[in-house]
Amino acid sequence: MLSPKSTEIVRATLPAVGGAIGEITPLFYDKLFAERPDLLRDLFNRGNQANGSQRQALAGAIAAFATALVEHPDVRPDALLSRIAHKHAALGVTAEQYELVRRHLFAAIAEVLGEAVTPEVAAAWDEVYWLMANALIALEARLYEGAGVPAGEVFVPCRVVARHRETADVVTFEVRPLDGRELPAGKPGQYVSVRVTLPDGARQIRQYSLSGWPDDALCFSVKRIPGDPAGEVSNHLHDHVAVGAELQVSLPFGDVVLDEADGRPVVLVSAGIGCTPMTGMLAHLAATGSARRVIVVHADRSEADHAFREETRRLVAKLPDAEAHVWYERPEGEWPAERTGYADLSAIDVPADAVVYLCGPLPFMRAARARLLAAGVAPADVHYEVFGPDLWLGADA
Incomplete structure (x- = not known):
């Protein structure tokens, strides 16, 4: 939980930070990608960056976490943290990346809010950040341990062994590991990340729900996404990935899973x-x-x-x-x-x-x-x- 001093400071400054979060998050991403353009090219979803949805999600997560800390100081928002941790683990996020994020996020906060960010305010929000970051780091470490892989090493080279057209714009891909290893079957409701190399050299990642579990394989289904920006990975999979192609597919993750022990309707x-x-x-x-x-x-x-x-x-x-x-x-x-x-x-x-x-x-x-x-x-x-x-x-x- 937050220290008493930081709780009062965060409560007092939350309206200002929350009101400016729409300016802070775009500036944060601009600063982050200026230093590390490889993250936009190879990790972050370029489509979600272009339409602003990823920036909205980050702003909402920070505001929701800070609000929970001051309004319910004895209860950690585990549902929010679990969802983010699973998404991060499916992307291969590691603990070292959190300091990079913190540095650019706080630079953006200071630039937007100016003199309002006193040393005491900065220290209080730093406490908020590390409470959230350290909770996520711990959750992600347990996910990696449970998957039996070193932190971040979640991608497995796979071959497409079958491709099924479900509708005019939905295709199911069936994949098996190239080295013959047995993939964790995953739980009903989970998803995998799929990483592809696009014509411009970017290695973009998208997540797709598992739709079936044939013997020694995984199935995920992909819908073609029209529009501007179009679904560049989904459409690439539709147009360029045939049976026999190789794909980088993550181990299954996701916190919204069928509770098999529950006998209720x-x-x-x-x-x-x-x-x-x-x-x-x-x-x-x-x-x-x-x-x-x-x-x-x-x-x-x-x-x-x-x-x-x-x-x-x-x-x-x-x-x-x-x-x-x-x-x-x-x-x-x-x-x-x-x-x-x-x-x-x-x-x-x-x-x-x-x-x-x-x-x-x-x-x-x-x-x-x-x-x-x-x-x-x-x-x-x-x-x-x-x-x-x-x-x-x-x-x-």
């Missing part, structure tokens, strides 16, 4: 490509012959856009107490009117004691969570996975 709620981790969870439930009540809810643009549509139907049919509810915005054939448009969880009898997993666009997850809480589901039982920077810091998950 499980509800899997997704939209679009958010069905990927849900399919992995559903496949595990079917493979283990789970007797739990399972409710699958999915929303998509149309049948043709719905990845794993037939797989979901097949897996639900294998479970003794499972049901699926699907909504399409633009059905291609005859489709019930009450299942056309956006998903409506009020039309489903969700048990109040259910454990719920969400994945999809942020507005969709916000609306789904609100409906679930209104139905009596406990906030602690609603878990969510975000593709990309986590801009949702208000959830009690």
Whole structure:
């Protein structure tokens, strides 16, 4: 916890720092990349830097952590820290990088706030930073130890042994290690990082949810991302990575995983490509012959856009107490009117004691969570996975 003196200083300066965080974080990244352009080229997601989402996520994480320290001094925000630690471990982040971040972050704070950053204020916020950084370093060390690898060495050279087209814009890649080693199977709901070398020489990394576990292999599914900036890694995988190609794939990480010891009803709620981790969870439930009540809810643009549509139907049919509810915005054939448009969880009898997993666009997850809480589901039982920077810091998950 923060020292009493630092707590009072941080509480007093939090409005100023929080109000300026939108200026501080862009300046921080500019300073960081000026010294270490290799980090933008080979570690940070260039698309998220270009659209500002990574900067928003950093600002939100710092503000949320500092606020938690002063408002709840005896409770560490472990859910926030665990999510960040898993993301870092999947990228191979190491303890040494935290000092580099601290130096440029505090230079940005001092430049934006000027004389307001007295030595006492700087010392108090330095304490905040190292409380967060040291907690993350410890969590990441345990993740690396649990994976049986030295810190940061999470990437495994793999070969693409199969490629399956799920829809016009979703492809599943099946990979196996080149050296024949046995990869950790991962837990239902986890993801892997995939590192590719792009035409300009950059080695960019993206994270994809595991969608299946064939023998001695891992499957991850990738959606083509149009727009500006387009999904440069996802689109590269679609256009240039065929069966036989080599890929650098990380060990599996992720803190939003199916609780196998919990016998309560499980509800899997997704939209679009958010069905990927849900399919992995559903496949595990079917493979283990789970007797739990399972409710699958999915929303998509149309049948043709719905990845794993037939797989979901097949897996639900294998479970003794499972049901699926699907909504399409633009059905291609005859489709019930009450299942056309956006998903409506009020039309489903969700048990109040259910454990719920969400994945999809942020507005969709916000609306789904609100409906679930209104139905009596406990906030602690609603878990969510975000593709990309986590801009949702208000959830009690």
